[in-house]
Amino acid sequence: MEEVVWLTFLVSLLAAGVRLATPLLFAALGGITNELAGVLNIGLEGMMIAGTFGAYIGALLSGSEWGGALGGMLAGGLLGLLFAYLSITWRGDQVVLGTGLNIFALGLTSFFFRSMYKAGISQFVPSFQAWNVPLLSDIPLIGQIFFRQVPLVYLAYMLIPIATFLLYKTTWGLKLRCCGEHPRAAETVGVNVVKTRYLALCLSGMLAGLGGTFLSLGQISAFTEGLVSGRGFIALAAIIFGRWKPLNVALACLLFGVADALQLRLQGFGLPIRYEFLLMFPYLLTLVTFIIFVNRGDSPAGLGKPYPEK
Amino acid sequence: MFRKSLLALLTLVLILSLAACASPQTPASPATEAVEEAPAFRVAMVFPGAVNDKSWNQAGFTGLERIKNELGVETAYLEQVPSTDWEESLRTFASQGYSLVLGHGDQFSEPSKKVAPEFPDTKFIVVNGANTAPNLASIALFDEQVSFLAGVVAAKMSQSGKVGYIGGLEIPPVIRNGKGFEQGAKYVNPDIQVSITYLGDFNDAAKGKEATLAMAENGVDVIFYYVDNAMLGIQEAAKGANVKLIGCIFDQYEMAPDLILTSAIQDISTAIFEAAKTTKEGKFEGKAYLFGLDSGAIALAPFRENVPADVVAFVNQVQQDILSGKITIERMSQ
Numbered sequence: 001m002e003e004v005v006w007l008t009f010l011v012s013l014l015a016a017g018v019r020l021a022t023p024l025l026f027a028a029l030g031g032i033t034n035e036l037a038g039v040l041n042i043g044l045e046g047m048m049i050a051g052t053f054g055a056y057i058g059a060l061l062s063g064s065e066w067g068g069a070l071g072g073m074l075a076g077g078l079l080g081l082l083f084a085y086l087s088i089t090w091r092g093d094q095v096v097l098g099t100g101l102n103i104f105a106l107g108l109t110s111f112f113f114r115s116m117y118k119a120g121i122s123q124f125v126p127s128f129q130a131w132n133v134p135l136l137s138d139i140p141l142i143g144q145i146f147f148r149q150v151p152l153v154y155l156a157y158m159l160i161p162i163a164t165f166l167l168y169k170t171t172w173g174l175k176l177r178c179c180g181e182h183p184r185a186a187e188t189v190g191v192n193v194v195k196t197r198y199l200a201l202c203l204s205g206m207l208a209g210l211g212g213t214f215l216s217l218g219q220i221s222a223f224t225e226g227l228v229s230g231r232g233f234i235a236l237a238a239i240i241f242g243r244w245k246p247l248n249v250a251l252a253c254l255l256f257g258v259a260d261a262l263q264l265r266l267q268g269f270g271l272p273i274r275y276e277f278l279l280m281f282p283y284l285l286t287l288v289t290f291i292i293f294v295n296r297g298d299s300p301a302g303l304g305k306p307y308p309e310k
Numbered sequence: 311m312f313r314k315s316l317l318a319l320l321t322l323v324l325i326l327s328l329a330a331c332a333s334p335q336t337p338a339s340p341a342t343e344a345v346e347e348a349p350a351f352r353v354a355m356v357f358p359g360a361v362n363d364k365s366w367n368q369a370g371f372t373g374l375e376r377i378k379n380e381l382g383v384e385t386a387y388l389e390q391v392p393s394t395d396w397e398e399s400l401r402t403f404a405s406q407g408y409s410l411v412l413g414h415g416d417q418f419s420e421p422s423k424k425v426a427p428e429f430p431d432t433k434f435i436v437v438n439g440a441n442t443a444p445n446l447a448s449i450a451l452f453d454e455q456v457s458f459l460a461g462v463v464a465a466k467m468s469q470s471g472k473v474g475y476i477g478g479l480e481i482p483p484v485i486r487n488g489k490g491f492e493q494g495a496k497y498v499n500p501d502i503q504v505s506i507t508y509l510g511d512f513n514d515a516a517k518g519k520e521a522t523l524a525m526a527e528n529g530v531d532v533i534f535y536y537v538d539n540a541m542l543g544i545q546e547a548a549k550g551a552n553v554k555l556i557g558c559i560f561d562q563y564e565m566a567p568d569l570i571l572t573s574a575i576q577d578i579s580t581a582i583f584e585a586a587k588t589t590k591e592g593k594f595e596g597k598a599y600l601f602g603l604d605s606g607a608i609a610l611a612p613f614r615e616n617v618p619a620d621v622v623a624f625v626n627q628v629q630q631d632i633l634s635g636k637i638t639i640e641r642m643s644q
Contacts, residue, residue, distance in 0.1 A: 008527070009527075012523075012524070012527045016520050016523065016524065019520070020516065020520060023516070215515070215516055219515060219516040219519050219543060219546070220515045220516075220519065220542045220543050220546045221546065222542055224513060224515055224539035224542055225513060225539060226511070226512075226513025226514065226538075226539055227513070227514070227515055227516070227539075229511050229513065229514040229517075260517075260520075261520060261524070264507060264517070264520055264521045264524045265524045265528075267505075267506070267507040267508065267521075268474070268505040268506075268507050268521075268524055268525055268528055268530075269505070270505060270506065275480060275507075275508045275510075276480075276510075279508070279510040
């Protein structure tokens with residue numbers, strides 16, 4: 001009996017962890033792409049915010065959640081393009097631009113949303129529903145944890161091997177990473193650094209936008225202000241934590257997700273621990289793991305530096 | 311050249327879009343020509359945030375608007391006042407001859423304690439304040455009373471004997487609502503299990519959803535919450551998990567008619583209006599005013615068909631017993 005209770009607890013904990021990790025995973029995979037291409041993108045948070053709103057508008061206009069996903073990708077991608085224009089073409093400082101982008105996205109979405117709904121409460125739109133994967137969802141434990149989720153979750157986890165392959169096993173990936181390591185060397189062998197970085201930022205924006213989509217259409221069916229609440233920054237931490245390797249970064253996101261799910265459950269048990277410490281738990285855990293396991297170095301050498309150099 | 315002008319245009323759009331989001335500032339009108347012989351009753355209020363924040367400051371502003379419209383008096387206000395200017399803003403209004411100066415939030419407790427003795431003819435009221443003086447009062451809602459009733463409803467409606475409370479941050483009003491809820495639930499059923507979870511954020515809907523699911527897995531079937539936008543996530547999760555909800559602050563039935571049993575209405579604007587009315591009538595006392603169920607500032611929202619008649623009758627009886635003093639509810643000390 002006791003065993004059954006623990007098993008149910010574990011399954012629900014991990015399933016919640018998988019859900020909480022999904023938006024982080026989308027954004028982090030996007031962030032890997034632009035960082036490997038040499039652009040530091042603090043604006044992930046803003047791109048996710050744009051995604052939550054774009055997805056909402058998309059679903060509202062098209063009447064379908066997939067239309068929403070398209071809207072989310074479009075909104076995120078447009079911000080990526082803007083970031084690329086300002087940071088690559090105009091060689092703006094990437095940290096300043098990223099921070100500006102976050103504030104810009106927050107203000108702009110609130111502004112549009114408040115002009116649409118004076119009462120501040122949005123109408124509900126079509127959203128993603130859980131879809132049990134045939135056969136796989138019947139596997140004991142694993143099926144309950146991974147294969148009874150909304151389709152966006154499957155998409156996020158499928159992107160892990162795809163990103164690994166594209167970034168680390170193809171010529172395209174090699175060229176992209178070259179732009180991040182030594183853009184001048186890349187240029188001398190005929191790689192168009194500017195074009196590559198533009199593309200990387202647009203891709204990154206679209207992925208972050210999908211992460212935002214998961215928050216507004218995968219978790220709830222509406223838009224509200226403050227949906228993203230700092231997840232873009234956690235994704236940035238996960239990238240560094242996972243040393244720019246999609247699989248490791250995904251594990252870092254999962255660690256965050258599970259730790260978050262755990263603290264929400266521990267609070268409900270009424271343990272005599274201050275709730276602030278439980279809220280801290282995911283961050284603390286990451287910090288400790290970071291200190292123990294991570295070696296220094298191996299970030300792209302050209303990261304954050306505009307190209308061509310002056 | 312073209313590139314430069316495009317950049318300039320982009321920058322302009324960025325700035326404009328941000329400026330459009332800022333709230334319009336209405337400066338307080340400085341009344342210089344005060345008529346000496348018959349000083350009219352005038353009310354001024356200082357807000358720490360924007361008066362259209364759909365939350366604490368807006369509720370206070372609604373109170374001030376009622377004072378202006380229903381008492382027919384002149385009002386003025388300052389919004390988004392930074393902490394460095396709290397004291398000075400109170401002093402400015404007092405020196406301009408306003409009869410009543412309100413500070414909207416407990417952060418005005420200390421500034422008003424300093425300023426009040428300098429203007430003995432001016433009355434000061436701090437919403438949720440901690441200090442009193444002959445011309446300084448504080449007003450607050452007796453949140454525990456209405457959340458006690460919410461707890462009674464939850465315990466009566468729960469089949470599992472497990473109820474839950476989800477709060478945003480652990481700050482006094484959120485704690486008080488949780489305490490009142492727990493007392494009310496235990497009043498009905500001393501063995502009831504009350505789980506309490508703080509999200510650490512009032513707006514994170516995804517976290518609200520997961521917290522609700524976690525409670526539901528644990529057998530909780532009625533949840534009372536005190537959050538802002540995170541309520542959307544709580545409602546989303548409750549839909550699939552067979553959990554009933556009790557809303558907060560205003561009647562939220564329309565948001566989810568199948569789920570919301572009732573709401574613990576907590577209307578600070580009524581308290582502000584009543585306090586100003588009392589002051590205008592010359593009955594101001596330098597004490598801590600507590601607005602309970604008898605004031606109308608707090609109440610349970612009307613029950614709909616999803617609460618059976620015997621539960622409604624029981625809750626009404628409990629409310630009578632609170633009003634008559636048969637049930638005493640503890641007020642949390644600051």
